[in-house]
Amino acid sequence: MYVATSRPKGGAELRKRLPSTVFALGTVSLLTDVSAEMITAFMPVYLLFSLQMSYLQFGLLDGIYTGATAVLRLAGGYVADRMRRHKAVAVAGYGLSAVTKLAFPVVGASAFGIGGVLALDRAGKGLRTSPRDAMISLATPKESLGVAFGVHRTMDTIGALIGPLMTFAVLAWLTTSPEPMFVISFCFALLGLIVLVFFVRQPRSDAPSGRVSIRRSLGLLRHAGLRRTTVAAGLLGLVTMSDAFLFVVLQRVSGLNPTWLALMPVGTALVFLLTATPIGSFADRVGRWTVFFAGHVVLLAAYVLLLGPITGWPLVILTLGLHGLFYAATDGVLMAHGATMVPEELRASGLSIVQTGQALARLVSSIAFGFSLQYLGFTTSVALGVGALLVALVAVRVIMLRAEVES
């Protein structure tokens, strides 16, 4: 619905409107995502076939890493602001993740070793995310923030789509040996790092120097706008089902062959990458928070669809379409909105607070939905999800209305 109302932008016009930093960082993310998603797709084959290990051992640790690296985002954001060197912190984060690709063959079939390498990779991701988003926001004029994050997320998602294709092409037609896979992944990560080092410039800031402290960074939470954004995004994050959960339910409800399960994320990603830029541009015009909120209403529609009566392919296409739109309307748009709430010299810290809140909330939600599934079954769990999302949407609307009255 948003696509239709936003006029398509020609590539040339976008390139004129947006700083080159956005495209350069988009390229860095694209290459890094090819590298990362290659490994994500390869890991099950690596563990189960190459090493003949049990996958179970890692599932349990995974949640802990997600939580730990969420906290690392705060540190990455703070250090980047404090040193006024977002690029240096981002290089450290991307570099750390790149090196971990070569560490897999070294640790071999040790659950502890592989867990440690995965944790380091996540740590790198945690470190780099907020300085990178801060650079995008610092380089872009305020009125184009939505479209800038839209372009970045589009490029990022293209990389995420290429990664698994790369893995299965190598496995099926080249070799199942793990070393070449890790080396190819490392090369993509290295290419991303080179683009970052040589083609991205640290955005200049006119803000007065020497004013960043932990106290001031934490003080951002006293800023009503940022606090409300964090609380609202966290609240909505708490009632957002994990992608995996949604895909499983969708496969069961639609009655499609389980073979299609692996391709469902591709559907969501395609819609996400096709609509992220136009929706970002639309958000610049009608208000980023409005679009972020509307994105969750779209998600609610997707949940309701899962309760029936449509099944089969129509259900899958509709649900994945809405799910992709939800991402396009919320992922980059939230950062664009958050960026307007924080002064330049605290930009990375501010964005990291919003991101951490959302990431922790989603972690809690995936555990909660997991429990409900185990004891209540699919239909009841989805119905609960619909109810919880509805309540959260009303609560967020009330918080935002009160804010408008106050101001």
Place this chain on the structure above:
Amino acid sequence: MTRRRMLSGVAALVLVVLLGTGYVLWTVTKEGAAAAGGQSSTGLRFVDQTDGRNRVDVLAADGSRTAGSLRCQRVYSAGGTTVCLRLAGLGPSYEVAVLDSSGATVKTVGLPGVPSRARVSASGKIVSWTVFVVGDSYAVPGGFSTRTGYIDLRDGTVVESLEHFTSTIEGKVEQRENVNYWGVTVAEDDNTFYATLGSGSQNWLVKGDLRAKTMETVRPGAECPSLSPDGKRVAYKKRAGSLGAWQLAVLDLASGKETPIPNSHGMDDQAAWLDDSTLAYAKVPQGEAPAIYSSAADGTGEAVLLAASASSPSPP
């Protein structure tokens, strides 16, 4: 941005692409040396893991090793039928292929996840498999679920998942939806089967009926069953303690007596019966590639290395 800086950047990008491509081409064309192995009086079919080509090799009774042309992640042969779970390209990424005794492909079915277990009934008529579906992790982030299916070659029926079977756990008909099944083994009648049922953190050995689409739990904690050729015993893996490593054990179905197999500590496989008294299974020696060992099914003697850098044991 200075011209010099851009040129250095481009040069670095080109260098990485060239070196990366060169390395990959070199490793892919390099021939792997066949790994050392032992002898087996019964012969053994397995997947070679030395060079990333996943060839199915046969170890003859005299210890000579023949390299095959079939490439699989998991293989099993019985009654003239061979099942091969393998990589199939971009989508679906995995498939099960059924081959007859001449090596011709009779049937292929796309699989929703990574190959884990494969089995053919003694008659060669029932082909079953288990795959890991990674990504549909709802209980734990990064978790997994399994899908177990089978083909009945007598009438061509394909059942892609046992989840529609009625399971009775400890005497109670199961209602929960997140039940996983893995590791099927079918008896001589081509109808009775044993498998593993997992729900929450608990696993059970189950006995079932393919025609009636039912199963009920036999005992807790036993996984990946494998029926002996005489149908009197089941070999399975079980954990030593609640979180300990797996160990192979053999259950006598008539007496209920369980015999642990010595030296099998740390194995993780659906064992294969090479004859009525010999079991073969994959195990990963500390810091090494997976290898296939054999043990006497009565729990006597030591484990013997059959093939290094190998997995998926099967009778020849």
